[in-house]
Structures are given as C-alpha cells and as structure tokens.
Amino acid sequence: xxxxxxxxxxxxxxxxxxxxxxxxxxxxxxxxxxxIAMEGMMLVxxxxxxxxxxxxxxxxxxxxxxxAGALVMxxxxxxxxxxxxxxxxxxxxxxxxxxxxLTTFLLRDIFHVKGAFxxxxxxxxxxxxxxxxxxxxxxxxxxxxxxxxxYVALAVTVVAAYVIFRTSFGLRLRAAGYNAACLNSSGVQTxxxxxxxLMLCAICCGLAGAYLSLGSVRLFAENMSAGRGWISxxxxxxxSGNPWGVGIxxxxxxxxxxxxxxxxxxxxxxxxxxxIPYVATLVSLYFYSVxxxxx
Amino acid sequence: MNSVLIDLQHxxxxxxxxxxxxxxxxxxxxxxxxHALVGENGAGKTTLMKVLYGLERRDRGDIxxxxxxxxxxxxxxxxxxxxGMVHQEILLIPEYTIWQNVVLGAEPVHALGALDIxxxxxxxxxxxxxxxxxxxxxxxxxxxxxxxxxxxEILKLLYxxxxxxxxxxxxxxxxxxxxxxxxxxxxxxxxxxxxxxxxSHRLDEVLGLSDQVTVMRRGKAVATSPxxxxxxxxxxxxxxxxxxxxxxxxxxxxxxxxxxxAQGLTVRTTDGRDAxxxxxxQVRSGEILxxxxxEGNGQFELVNAIMGLSTIAAGSxxxxxxxxSHADILTRRRFISFVPQDRGRMxxxxxxxxxxxxxxxxxxxxxxxxxxxxxxLNYRRAIALTRQIQHQFDVSMENAAAPFQSxxxxxxxxxxxxxxxxxxxxxxxxxQPTRGLxxxxxxxxxxxxxxxxxxxxxxxxxxxxxxxxxxxxxxxIVMSRGQLVADLRxxxxxxxxxxxxxxxxxxAVHAQADI
Numbered sequence: 001x002x003x004x005x006x007x008x009x010x011x012x013x014x015x016x017x018x019x020x021x022x023x024x025x026x027x028x029x030x031x032x033x034x035x036i037a038m039e040g041m042m043l044v045x046x047x048x049x050x051x052x053x054x055x056x057x058x059x060x061x062x063x064x065x066x067x068a069g070a071l072v073m074x075x076x077x078x079x080x081x082x083x084x085x086x087x088x089x090x091x092x093x094x095x096x097x098x099x100x101x102l103t104t105f106l107l108r109d110i111f112h113v114k115g116a117f118x119x120x121x122x123x124x125x126x127x128x129x130x131x132x133x134x135x136x137x138x139x140x141x142x143x144x145x146x147x148x149x150x151y152v153a154l155a156v157t158v159v160a161a162y163v164i165f166r167t168s169f170g171l172r173l174r175a176a177g178y179n180a181a182c183l184n185s186s187g188v189q190t191x192x193x194x195x196x197x198l199m200l201c202a203i204c205c206g207l208a209g210a211y212l213s214l215g216s217v218r219l220f221a222e223n224m225s226a227g228r229g230w231i232s233x234x235x236x237x238x239x240s241g242n243p244w245g246v247g248i249x250x251x252x253x254x255x256x257x258x259x260x261x262x263x264x265x266x267x268x269x270x271x272x273x274x275x276i277p278y279v280a281t282l283v284s285l286y287f288y289s290v291x292x293x294x295x
Numbered sequence: 296m297n298s299v300l301i302d303l304q305h306x307x308x309x310x311x312x313x314x315x316x317x318x319x320x321x322x323x324x325x326x327x328x329x330h331a332l333v334g335e336n337g338a339g340k341t342t343l344m345k346v347l348y349g350l351e352r353r354d355r356g357d358i359x360x361x362x363x364x365x366x367x368x369x370x371x372x373x374x375x376x377x378x379g380m381v382h383q384e385i386l387l388i389p390e391y392t393i394w395q396n397v398v399l400g401a402e403p404v405h406a407l408g409a410l411d412i413x414x415x416x417x418x419x420x421x422x423x424x425x426x427x428x429x430x431x432x433x434x435x436x437x438x439x440x441x442x443x444x445x446x447x448e449i450l451k452l453l454y455x456x457x458x459x460x461x462x463x464x465x466x467x468x469x470x471x472x473x474x475x476x477x478x479x480x481x482x483x484x485x486x487x488x489x490x491x492x493x494x495s496h497r498l499d500e501v502l503g504l505s506d507q508v509t510v511m512r513r514g515k516a517v518a519t520s521p522x523x524x525x526x527x528x529x530x531x532x533x534x535x536x537x538x539x540x541x542x543x544x545x546x547x548x549x550x551x552x553x554x555x556x557a558q559g560l561t562v563r564t565t566d567g568r569d570a571x572x573x574x575x576x577q578v579r580s581g582e583i584l585x586x587x588x589x590e591g592n593g594q595f596e597l598v599n600a601i602m603g604l605s606t607i608a609a610g611s612x613x614x615x616x617x618x619x620s621h622a623d624i625l626t627r628r629r630f631i632s633f634v635p636q637d638r639g640r641m642x643x644x645x646x647x648x649x650x651x652x653x654x655x656x657x658x659x660x661x662x663x664x665x666x667x668x669x670x671x672l673n674y675r676r677a678i679a680l681t682r683q684i685q686h687q688f689d690v691s692m693e694n695a696a697a698p699f700q701s702x703x704x705x706x707x708x709x710x711x712x713x714x715x716x717x718x719x720x721x722x723x724x725x726x727q728p729t730r731g732l733x734x735x736x737x738x739x740x741x742x743x744x745x746x747x748x749x750x751x752x753x754x755x756x757x758x759x760x761x762x763x764x765x766x767x768x769x770x771x772i773v774m775s776r777g778q779l780v781a782d783l784r785x786x787x788x789x790x791x792x793x794x795x796x797x798x799x800x801x802x803a804v805h806a807q808a809d810i
Contacts, residue, residue: 168402168410175388175399182386186400186451187371 005141010261012146013216014277015254016153017042017208017225021232022246023153023160024204029241030164031197032177032190036092037077038205039229040099041070045209047103050122050220051110059123062214067206073099074202078195096229104222118219125149125214149211156204161243173197205229227278234281238288249284256280299362300326300490301378301459306346306356308339308514316342317353320516322509324459329481329491331501331522334511334534335733337703340494341383343511344461348373348380379452380461385444389437394419396436397451422454426484441590442473446480460484461492466500470589471761471794478504496534496734497762498527510534535734546749548769550579554753555601555722559610562596571596572777573610578722578753583744585768585785586757589797593777594757598635598726601755603627614722628656632715636727636757638704642711645700649692652699653681653714660718684713689739705736712743723747726757741767761790773797 021038028035045066052058052065073095081091111117125148134144164170172193175183180190208228213220231253239245256276263273301324308317317339324330332340345351347358349367358365360376367373370380387396397419403411419432428446436444445465452460462481466474481491481504495501501508502522509519510533517533555578562571571593578584588594599605601612603624611620614630635641643652654677658664666673681695688709692702699707708728716723725744729737744767747754758764764771765785773781773796781796 162409166410167408168404169408171391171395171399171402171410175391178388178390179386182388182396183399185370185382185386187374187455188400 007255007258007262008142009146010258011251011255012150012258013254014257014261015250016147016150016215017211017228018232018235018253018257019153019247019250020149020156020204020208020211021229022235022250023156023243024201024208025232025236026160026164026241026243026246027173027197027200027204028194029236030170030174030177031194032180033081033194033197034088034092035077035198035201036089036230036233037073037095038201038208038232039225039227040092040096041073041202041205042209042212042229043096043099043103043223043225044073045070045206046213046224047106047209047220048206049210050117050213051106053123053214054119054121057121057123059125059214062123063125063207063210066210066213067203070202070206070209071199073205074198078198082191082194082198100223103220107220107222114222116219116221116224122214122218124218125210147211147215149207149215152207153211156207157243157247164241164243169193169196208232231277231281234285238284252284253277253280298326299323300360301347302357302359302362303343303347304357304359306343306358307354308342308346308351309354315514317346318514320356320511320514322516322519324490324492325507326458326490327485327488328506329485329493329504330507330509331493331495331505332509332511333495333498333501333530335496335735337513337733338511338534339514340511341463344380344463344492344494348378348461374452374455374457377457378459378461379455379457381445381448381452381463381465383463383467385441385448387436387444387447389435392433392435393430393439393447393450394432396447397422397432397454399451401455419450419454422450426450426453426480426487428480440473441468442470442477445469445477449480458488459490459492461494463494464496465493466495466497468590468759470797471790472798473589474500498530498534501530502527512536531734548582548748550582550769551751553577553579554615555755556613557601557610558612560597560600560607560612561609562593562600562605563608569608570777571600571607574774574777574779575610576772576779576782578755580721580753581748581751582770583748583754583756583768585764585771586755586774587761587764587771587793587797588759588774590759592774592797594726594774595636596777597774598724598757601627601724602631602633625659628718628720629660630720630722632718632720632723634708634711634715634723634725634728636730638707638711638731639700643699643707646698648696649699649702649710650677650681650695653677653684653695653710655714656718657714680717684710684717687717688713705732705739708732708736708740712740716743716747721753723752723754724757725754727759728756729758729760729763737763761793764793765790 021042025035025038048069049062049066053062077091077095080086081088107117108114127145128148128151130144134140164173172183172188176190176193183190183193212224235246235249235253238249260273260276264270303320303322306317306320309315320339320343332343334340342351346353349369349372365376367376394416398415403414403418405411416432423430423432428450430443430446436447449460465477469477485491493505502525505522507519508522508525508530510517510530512534558575560571560574561569564570574597576584586594586597596605600607603622607620611618613619617630619627619630639645654664657680658672658677664673664676678695684690685692690706690709690713692706702710712728729740732740744754744756756764756768768785771783771785771788771793772779773793775797783793
C-alpha cells in the first residue's frame with residue numbers, strides 16, 4: 001500500500017509543473033502562437049520565487065515574484081515575436097537560452113553560490129489539509145495534505161477549460177489560431193488576443209516555476225526546470241491544446257517522472273531511470289502518430 | 296431619386312514605386328440602390344473599395360458619408376459607420392458553427408465574460424429569418440456549400456447592422472441557380488433599404504441585377520449610367536476600350552480517333568468516401584470536352600486521377616491506346632499537357648525565375664536541355680525555349696531571370712500555357728485556365744483552345760465558368776457528387792439544363808421550378 005501512495009504522490013509532484021506549464025501552452029496554442037518559451041518562463045519563475053521568498057520572507061510574495069518574472073519573459077516574447085514579427089521558434093529558443101544564462105548569473109551574483117542555493121530563510125509553499133475529506137481513511141490520503149500549488153493547478157485546469165470553450169474571449173482566442181485574418185476582419189485585433197494568451201501562459205508558467213523551487217523542494221538549482229517546459233510542449237501538441245487532455249497527459253508524464261524518483265536507489269543505474277520521462281515522451285509521440293494515421 | 300449616401304471625390308492611389316492604381320476617381324453611391332462596379336482585372340475596382348473600407352490608404356481625395364468627411368483607418372471603423380465588405384476569398388472559420396462565425400467579435404456575454412449562447416443563437420436565427428437566408432445556425436461552416444458560406448459572410452455584416460454592403464465578385468464561385476438565388480436575396484436587401492455595391496466583371500449579371508453601373512478602366516472611372524440604358528456590347532466597349540467579340544468563332548467539330556479513354560475511374564478519400572465515383576469518359580482528337588459542375592464535386596479528383604496526382608482505387612486510363620492507369624507522373628507528362636487550376640502553387644513556382652518556370656518538364660523530357668550527361672543545364676537551349684514561349688504566346692516580359700511572380704496574372708498563365716502546349720502532347724488537360732484572368736486574356740485563351748482543336752489535339756477543359764464551357768466545348772459532361780451525371784452536346788443543351796444537372800438531386804427540382 002505504501003508503494004502505491006508513494007507512486008501516487010510522486011506522480012502528482014511530477015505532474016504539477018508540467019500541467020501548469022502545459023495549460024499555459026494551451027492558451028498560446030489556441031491563439032496560434034508556436035510558443036516554446038515555457039521552459040524559460042518556468043526557470044525564471046523558479047528563480048524569482050526563491051528571490052522573493054528569501055528576501056521578503058513570504059511564500060505568497062515568492063509566487064508573486066515568480067509570476068512577475070515569467071511575465072517579463074512573456075513581455076520580451078511579445079516585443080519580438082508579436083510586435084517585431086521575428087520568428088516565434090527562434091525567439092523561443094533565444095528566451096530559453098537567455099533564461100538559463102540569466103538565472104545562473106544571478107544565482108552567482110546575488111547568492112554567491114554555484115550549482116544550487118538553499119537556505120532556511122526561504123519560506124516554502126505550505127501543504128494544505130482539506131477539511132472533512134481529509135478525515136476519511138484512504139480517500140483522505142489521496143486528496144489531502146498536498147502542496148497548495150497542486151490544488152491551484154487543478155483549479156487552473158478547470159478555469160482554463162471554461163475560459164477557452166465557454167467565454168467570448170475563448171471564442172476569439174481559438175479564432176486567432178484557426179484563422180487570424182477572419183478574426184481581424186471581425187473587428188478583433190488578433191495581436192491583442194495573442195498578447196493576452198502569452199500573459200496567461202506566463203502566469204501559469206510562473207506558478208509552475210514557484211512550485212519547482214518552493215513547492216516540492218526549497219532551493220534553486222541551475223537549470224532546475226530540466227526540460228519540463230519541453231515536455232509540457234509535447235503534452236500540448238499531443239492533445240491539440242485541450243485542457244482536459246493536457247491534464248491526462250501531464251498525469252502520465254508525472255507518473256513516469258515519479259517512477260524515476262521512485263527507482264532511484266534500486267538496482268537500475270540512475271542514468272537509465274532519469275531517461276524515463278523523455279523516453280515516455282518519445283513513445284507517446286509514436287503512439288500518437290500511429291493513432292492519427294489510422295483515423 | 297434617392298439621396299447621395301457615399302461620395303468618393305478625386306480618389307488617387309499609387310502603389311510604390313509607380314503603379315497608379317487609382318487616378319482621380321469620383322463616384323457617388325445613392326442609398327437604396329444596387330450599384331455595380333465593373334472593369335477588367337487591375338482596373339482598380341477592388342482597390343477603390345478597399346480605400347473606402349479602410350484597408351488601403353489613399354494618397355489624395357475625399358470620402359463623404361451622408362455629406363460629412365470620413366476617414367476609416369480600419370474595417371472596424373467602417374463597420375461601425377454601417378459599411379461592410381464581403382471579400383473575394385471567404386474568410387470564415389470552418390471549425391465554428393454558423394452562429395459562432397456570425398457573432399465572433401461582437402458576442403453577447405453574461406457576467407464574467409461567459410458567452411451568452413442562447414441570446415447569440417436567437418439573434419442569428421432572427422437575422423436569418425428576417426432576410427430569408429435558409430441557413431441552420433448550428434451547422435458547422437466546414438460542412439456547408441460555398442453559396443451558403445457567402446450568405447454567412449453577408450449575415451455577419453447584417454448582424455452588425457450595416458446599411459451598405461460591398462460585395463467583391465460574389466458570383467465567381469456559384470452555380471447559375473445559386474447566382475439567381477443570391478440576386479433575389481440582394482434585391483430583397485435593397486428593398487429593405489440597404490445599399491449594395493457590387494464588384495463584377497460578368498456583364499450579364501451586372502445588367503440583370505444593378506440599378507447603376509460604374510465602369511472602371513486602368514484606375515479611372517470611365518462612366519456611370521443607369522443599367523437600363525446600357526447594352527452588353529456598350530458595357531464591354533467601355534470596359535476594354537474597344538469592341539469585344541463574344542461568341543468565339545467555332546466551326547463544327549470533326550473529331551477523329553479517341554485519345555483519352557477512361558473507364559470507371561474511382562478515387563477514394565482517406566475516410567473511405569468515393570470522391571470520384573466510377574467515371575468513364577472519352578475525348579477524341581479534334582474535340583474539346585468541357586467538364587462542368589459546382590466546384591468540389593469531383594472535378595479536382597478527376598484531374599488528379601488523370602495526372603497521377605492521386606492513386607485510383609479502381610478503373611483504367613488509356614491515352615492513345617497506352618495504359619497509363621498506374622503510370623508515374625513523368626510518363627504521363629509525355630502524353631498530357633497540363634494546365635492546373637492553381638497557377639501559383641501547382642502551375643509554377645512563384646519565386647523562381649520566368650526561365651526556370653518556362654523549362655519545367657521540358658528539361659527532363661527533352662535531352663537537348665542536358666549538357667555533360669545531365670550534370671548541367673544547357674542554358675542556351677533554355678533561353679531559346681523561353682524566347683519561343685514569349686513570342687509565340689505574346690508574353691509581355693522584360694527579363695527572363697526576373698521572378699515569375701513579377702508577371703501579371705495573364706502573362707503568368709501565358710507562360711504556363713506556352714510551356715505545356717510546346718510539349719506537343721496529344722492530350723491537353725486544362726483546369727480552370729481562365730480563372731482570375733481579364734476579358735482580353737480570357738479571349739486569348741479561348742482562341743488558343745479552338746486552335747488546339749483545329750490542330751487535332753484532344754482537349755479536356757474543366758471549368759466552373761459555364762459561359763466558358765458553352766463558348767468553346769463541343770461536348771459537355773456534368774459532374775455532381777463525384778459522379779458523371781450528364782453527357783451533352785453543346786448545340787443541343789442549354790445553360791439551364793446543365794445547371795439542373797450541376798445541382799443534382801432535390802435541389803435540382805427546386806431550381807427547375809424557379810426557371
């Protein structure tokens with residue numbers, strides 16, 4: 001039983017940052033932006049979260065800083081890809097590389113450490129005990145006692161699905177992706193919709209980053225996003241942006257991510273277990289393409 | 296007489312560096328009239344309307360709406376002032392339903408930005424009823440006909456309460472009966488007080504529908520007159536600046552041996568539907584066979600099946616007795632000259648040079664284009680062929696190394712025609728060869744087709760333009776839903792009969808009742 005609970009919570013821990021970033025990616029996907037900058041937004045978010053939490057002694061302010069950092073990244077993306085019409089792919093790559101360099105530099109410049117920075121003065125995001133449900137045996141352990149951001153991620157998924165499919169903003173957002181010329185001729189400025197989608201993406205990625213550095217652990221390590229932004233991109237593309245699908249895929253990737261942690265210390269060399277999430281991504285892409293060809 | 300609603304005064308527009316699109320154009324549109332704007336391609340009709348609509352900036356001139364100066368910076372401002380434009384290419388989202396497309400950008404909402412679906416649907420349904428459009432608001436736009444999509448575009452503007460509708464060549468994609476239906480609806484709109492500006496180069500339509508006609512030629516407004524005082528010949532003379540012969544001189548056909556023999560051609564789509572369903576046809580030498588039909592009824596698949604661009608699921612294809620059913624494209628090219636419908640994508644490479652486009656296929660099939668065992672191209676030969684096309688097909692171009700897209704549409708088509716016809720293949724397959732060409736170039740292509748017939752080539756002409764089919768074809772076959780539904784001799788049929796077959800099924804019964 002404890003093996004099951006261990007895997008279960010490892011899955012949630014692994015899935016949360018991917019889910020948040022992928023929901024962010026879903027907004028830009030529907031808006032017709034080829035946005036690969038989730039990785040960079042998440043990394044900058046993770047760094048700013050530690051920065052905020054350490055100096056302002058509050059995890060809430062940490063999250064605020066994280067979102068602000070990701071928004072600055074989104075602002076750069078907007079300036080180049082939306083305003084100046086540079087290539088979205090190149091802009092995304094540049095931002096991701098910039099994020100690695102910037103956070104590594106600031107880590108050394110502000111905290112004077114190499115590799116990772118951890119300090120008792122960093123305030124972590126607390127876990128939440130769900131009232132009533134938490135009391136029930138078995139179920140209680142499945143739904144209660146997890147990090148606050150995990151619950152936020154669930155809420156974000158539901159809200160995203162609502163916004164995308166049920167609101168007038170969602171109608172315009174999807175129209176921007178389906179046919180921008182049509183949206184323009186309907187009197188809506190497509191660039192404005194795209195800017196909004198990037199802002200929403202940045203908020204989601206900021207939350208994902210905050211979870212990485214203040215949720216599951218309490219430290220910032222160089223390049224700690226470790227490809228999760230790319231995996232979230234894979235999740236978005238696999239399900240064509242649908243938030244519910246993103247949720248399921250994220251849980252799947254989270255499961256393999258959790259498996260990696262779980263298998264550490266077993267007989268299998270860590271070099272192999274660390275491959276699991278990425279191999280899982282490739283395998284899912286393969287099955288996806290097979291299914292698509294049959295359809 | 297109704298009052299002047301829109302007054303365009305001395306509008307000029309120069310596209311840099313020195314293309315004068317509009318020079319000192321003045322036109323007045325009165326409220327409650329259908330006002331046609333006619334002219335050849337490039338005469339400036341669309342540009343003039345884009346200037347009015349805020350899509351193009353003018354260099355000089357004034358626009359007055361109900362006597363006050365206006366200056367729309369974008370379509371949104373024009374729509375807010377009650378002026379809407381339906382473009383040539385239909386801009387809708389196929390994934391959305393009709394009501395979603397109509398309300399996009401002006402959605403009724405609940406609190407918190409939630410879409411008020413019920414109100415939206417009701418408003419759209421009410422507009423549909425009011426204007427008798429016969430549309431289902433819940434139908435996905437991807438599943439409705441082109442004519443219906445056009446109505447959705449109009450509906451979208453009516454939903455925004457525009458009183459002036461600008462329609463840019465709305466009939467280009469419609470069957471004759473659908474054109475009739477559209478005109479009834481437009482007249483209905485006019486009777487409800489809307490003003491309609493109608494861009495066209497089809498003279499019959501213009502005379503039948505409009506109250507006023509303004510003719511444009513080379514960026515100038517030539518004349519505005521009431522339609523009742525104009526004849527087709529007069530209109531054509533104003534448009535082209537000279538008299539135009541409408542009926543191409545066509546001697547009786549003297550067909551020889553069958554060149555193309557197709558039996559039971561079937562093309563299946565990936566979802567298992569027969570896009571081309573058991574089509575059998577013959578084209579003999581010295582004969583032009585016209586393929587009519589509303590677009591999307593298997594004509595494109597027929598062309599692809601003949602050219603080897605799609606694999607046939609069943610059937611056989613012989614040209615001059617040689618089995619080409621499963622031959623590769625290069626083999627087919629030895630027997631078939633092919634002018635595809637999409638000049639810019641399949642017919643030519645737009646950024647490549649004129650010369651490179653002119654020698655395509657020739658440089659593979661004709662060994663004299665090779666040097667050093669095919670490692671290099673014989674440029675002298677390539678230039679010679681380009682010059683030959685230029686002279687023989689009357690292409691106006693300066694530099695063979697210039698990009699293909701620097702040529703006008705008519706000249707692009709002439710280069711493609713020249714390239715294909717100089718292959719001297721026994722079968723000539725032309726898919727919409729005059730689409731988007733002006734009256735002069737169209738006349739030229741039709742002459743060329745008749746000349747091919749005299750030289751005993753077999754010609755298969757696919758065209759959405761019934762006038763064209765009736766002008767040049769000896770026999771007309773009609774396609775509907777992937778099937779060949781009629782095989783008629785041109786002299787023994789009428790446009791109405793062909794239109795009846797084009798619509799097929801239930802629609803056909805209605806259509807006949809209307810006539």
